[in-house]
Amino acid sequence: MVKGKLLKSAAPVLLLFLAACSRENIRITDLTVLPMTVTTSSAVLSWDNPDGTREGDVYEIWLDGQMAAQSRVTHITLDRLKASTDYKVKVRGIDAKGREGDFQPDGVFPHA
Numbered sequence: 001m002v003k004g005k006l007l008k009s010a011a012p013v014l015l016l017f018l019a020a021c022s023r024e025n026i027r028i029t030d031l032t033v034l035p036m037t038v039t040t041s042s043a044v045l046s047w048d049n050p051d052g053t054r055e056g057d058v059y060e061i062w063l064d065g066q067m068a069a070q071s072r073v074t075h076i077t078l079d080r081l082k083a084s085t086d087y088k089v090k091v092r093g094i095d096a097k098g099r100e101g102d103f104q105p106d107g108v109f110p111h112a
Helices: none
Strands: 013-018 028-031 042-047 058-065 066-071 075-078 086-094
Touching: 028 066, 028 086, 058 075, 066 075
Parallel strands: 013 086
Antiparallel strands: 028 042, 042 075, 058 066, 058 086
């Protein structure tokens, strides 16, 4: 069971979908917004790859159904967010061979 934390502020509201790769070489768990990083225009997302990030792995960060950024590490700062706005965020891993993991929207995390 994945648990989300409710943040109360005038900052952007991020609805996080836990996105996990179904492949065995890249798995993503514990997608969350780091509470101390939330401002009226930005927030830091963090997730875990329990198997470790390998050379050539990349993570796609999707915001409201569109790819917003890529990262080679397990965190990213989303900026240019609008205060008091809901955002749907999901992350998937892509290995060095270009194999894309599946999104698995099982956990929803409301952040306000």
